[in-house]
Amino acid sequence: MTIPYLRRALATGPVVGTFLKLPRPEVVDVLAGCGVDFVVCDHEHAQISEREAREVIRAGRAVGLPVIVRVPDLDRGLINRLLEAGAAGIQLARAESGTGRPLGDLMRYPPEGTRSVSPAQPAAGYGAIPLTTFLPRSNADVLAVGQLETASAAADPDAAVAGLDVAFIGPVDLRVALGHADDPDHPDVTQAVTGIRAAAARAGIPVGTYVAGPDEVAAAVGNGYRYVVVSSDLALLAAGARTVLGRR
Template identity: 40%
Template sequence: MILGRGSSPRGLFLKLPAPQIVEMAALARFDFVVVDLEHSALTDADCISLLRVARLAGIPALVRLPSVDRGAINRYLEEGAVGIQLASVTRVDEVVALRAATRMAPSGRRSVSTTNAMSLFGALSLADYVSVAADSPPILVVQIETAHTVDPVASIIGAGADVVFIGSVDLTVSLDFDANEIRERERAIREAAVGEGALLGGMAGADTAWDYTIVGSDLSVLQTALRSVTRV
């Protein structure tokens, strides 16, 4: 488990199809990585490869998705993803669908196979595999990043979110760069998260102490390093 109130784990978005970056993140003692399938050109095969390396390197990996895709989610969980981060959530039914896609029956609709990495390719019995999955359910991270949501934020979180990630960039654009409105919206989201017992997540550098922090991406870290060398 990478989460816990007050533990402040730090993670990195992965946007490049480079397994070496996963290994370097593990060596640099990042707490987790997030394979970003929302803002990158990564393919399904790239994602599977990065998850495999993360599992072998011993660093927890989540996957960020733009929408709920049951088949893709199942493949990623079978390869070792410890959670799913869902972008731009505005409705309760999105969280309900996400939760169902990540849980096996009777708690959800996730399909079951024992020919995958997490079942040790059949070395685990079906009963043991299902039991392990039930005892360690995937982490569900929902991004709230719009000026308004269709359903109340508290209801969205209460539908099953473990972490509420405030998407500061999209929120800033959604509120037309109005600093006061941005602060008020973030305050309301934080209050809703606390009220529902969820952890708070966001990007490093904000004025808020997060329970789940993304420090940047492989691309942003590389860009910073390149500029430091050329002094641009």
């Protein structure tokens, strides 16, 4: 099944996804059936192995659901293998100023990057797709998403967004990094968010963020966020169970 690439969707309107913590194909199937635009397979915080992440990607490809994989660092081998499995992009946690370009470099084939080439992969049709077709298409479609959530990123937002396809503001980590864990409206936090958004606008790239619930999704979209990650499969499961059981 052809995957609807997120870059194209982002060009026409906001996309809404969720974090995936449970590496099961059934979870991918259910979320796809509910109409999410993408999932972010959490290879940073969730107990998901690389093999399980690849299985999530395969399940997403089977139902036409793009899978972004969140990784904790710039690991060339891991990033290449996840993309070869068919990931629609990589979301780098705690992206610092100056890491956007290295991320894009690892994700793209020459001459745009330094990614190693092998046609023996699902994304290349196991060699059925000519390299002259596959390589530029892959370079154009994969998304380099940077989570901007550190004091360094807030201090130099233009350097932080450079080289990214999506500037994703991690609101919780950003508040903690700035010393205001319990105050999302603190002037320091507001200034940091405003600065990152302005830098993304100057770079001509969409801005993303995390929200906890449906009301916040509408607010985020209304505020101009184009890449919105709401809740997680675990949190949605818990909320659904509480609703069914009549408990808060």
